[in-house]
Amino acid sequence: MNKKVITVTVNIDMDEKTLEDKVNELEKLVEALDGEVVLSLTQKKSYIDKAFYVGKGKVNEIKDYCEKLDAEFVVFNNELTGSQVKNLEEIIGIRVIDRTNLILDIFSERARTKEAKLQVKLAKLKYTLPRLSALRSGFSRQQGGIGGKGIGEQQIELDRRTINREISNITLQLKEIEKNRNEIRKKRINSIEPIISLIGYTNAGKSTLINKLISYGKDENSEIKEVFVKDMLFATLDTFVREGLLLNGSKVMYVDTVGFVSDIPHNLVESFKGTLEEIKYSDLILHVIDISNRNVDEQIKITNDMIKKLECNDKKLIYVFNKLDKITDENIKLEYANIEDKVFISAKSDEDIIILLNEIEKKLFSSLVKTRLLIPYDSQKILSNILNNYSPKFIEHIANGCFLEVFLKPEDYLIYKGYEVNEK
Incomplete structure (x- = not known):
């Protein structure tokens, strides 16, 4: 049975729309842990009460509602x-x-x-440490679901020295894991396949989209390792890397990253920073946006702020306005006319996936030169150099040499231009 929850949001200098969006998002966060919001309360204040955050009168009001509605938890939309x-x-x-x-x-x-x-446990420990003395209450930290599990073994009873020692231990373990990940990442970066990262607000449809992208060009009998999809906030936290094909036959690597949310805990961002830094090594970023969400502009800003925080502003980027199937007013597209490099799609539509793949190719290969080369069999070193650095659209061995169609960097095109042919 879902746990009954009352949410409380303190409005300090928020307009009505922002307030409503904050309340709605908190309700979805509660639902993500199988909670049932039985009541959402708000209070407008010009200052924060040091003792209760809300006013004393509001505290008594919350208490009355909890008794009337048999609420089991109260969740504040602010950090206490x-x-x-x-x-x-x-x-x-x-x-x-x-x-x-x-x-x-x-x-x-x-x-x-x-x-x-380990990343989550580290963030939990850092959250608990400054609250240790105040959090010694009689409420169990071992319950499941909302407010449950805590960080294991009743962390509020551990002293600061123990927690600091555990923080150090986890940090060392994460550094070792990061070292191994960097080795894997190095191999991926050195491969000829371009790396495309999907980034965006949680539940914007990244996982659904990546599954459609990796399925393109595969026959029915092909084994496709899809990523987990569920219509909820933070359905998955893990970073997935999957291979896919573009329209021109080129192979690419898609990287699916953890979604964002407003006011995401600082300790959590810091803990997941190593994972998020996958984005730094991308050749292209797909900023996936749920265009049907009423708070879409704020979600775009939050994701862009994270891209900036990760120092990825200089990366090639496409704004992918997803969930087009959920909107009825086509005029909403006009609101984003000033955004360059954008595409409006539904990840459920095969036709729209083709549109997106076209845009990906344009963006990835905009600075490349498409050419057809015929490399004689006595110039295999030339062919080897090309194949080590590029993934040809097609390659064929004919009587007088190896014929291939490939996208080259301008500087390489000048080197291999002498082998260019129009026909076989």
Whole structure:
């Protein structure tokens, strides 16, 4: 059975639309941990109450609603201090958690790989450390679902020295994992296939899109290792790398990254930074956007801020406005007329995938020169150089040499121009 939850959002200098979006997003975060929001409360304030975050009167109101609705948790849409959590729990009488803790709990639930589990545990420890003394309440940290699991073995009972030692230990383990990942990444970077990273707000449709992209050009009998898809926030945390084909037959590597959300905990961003840095090594970024979301502009800004934070502003980028099938007003496209390098699609549409693949090819090969070369059999070193650095659209061995069609960098085109032919 879903746990009954009351959410509380304090409005400090927010307009009505932003407030509504914040409340809706928190409700979806609660649902992502199988919680049922029975009531969403808001309070407009010009300052934060040091003891309770909200006013004392609001605390009593929350307590009354909890009793009437049999609520099991109260989730605040703001980050609380340890003492605020303790003070609220003493009056309300049930477990109180904040947005940061909720997101950390979701990540704990979703983590599958050893690295993801360590990253989340590290963020949890860093969140708990400054709250240690205030969080010594009688509420169990071992429950499942919302507010559950904590960081294992009742972390609030561990002293600072133990937590700091564990932080150091996890940091060392992550450095070792990162070292191994860098070796794998190095091989991928040195390969001839371009790397395309998908980035965007959580639940924008990245995983659905990557599954469609890697399926293109494959026959029905081909084994396709799809990534997990579910219509929920943070359905998956792991970074996936999959091979795909472009329209011209060139191979590419698609990288699916963890989605973002507003006010994502700083410790979580820091913990996942190594994973997110996959984006730095991309030849192209697909910024996937849910055009049907009412808060689409804010989501674009949050993702762009993350791209900037990762120092990837100089990367080639396509804005992929996804979920076109969910909108009825085609005029919404006009609102983004000033954005260059964009495409409007539904990841469910095969025709739209072709449109996107066309744009990917244009962007990847815009600076390349398409040419046909005939390399004589006594010039195999030339052919070897080309094949080591490029993936030809096609290659054929004929009587007087090796015939291939390939996209070359301008400087390489000048080197191999002497082998150019119009026909076989």
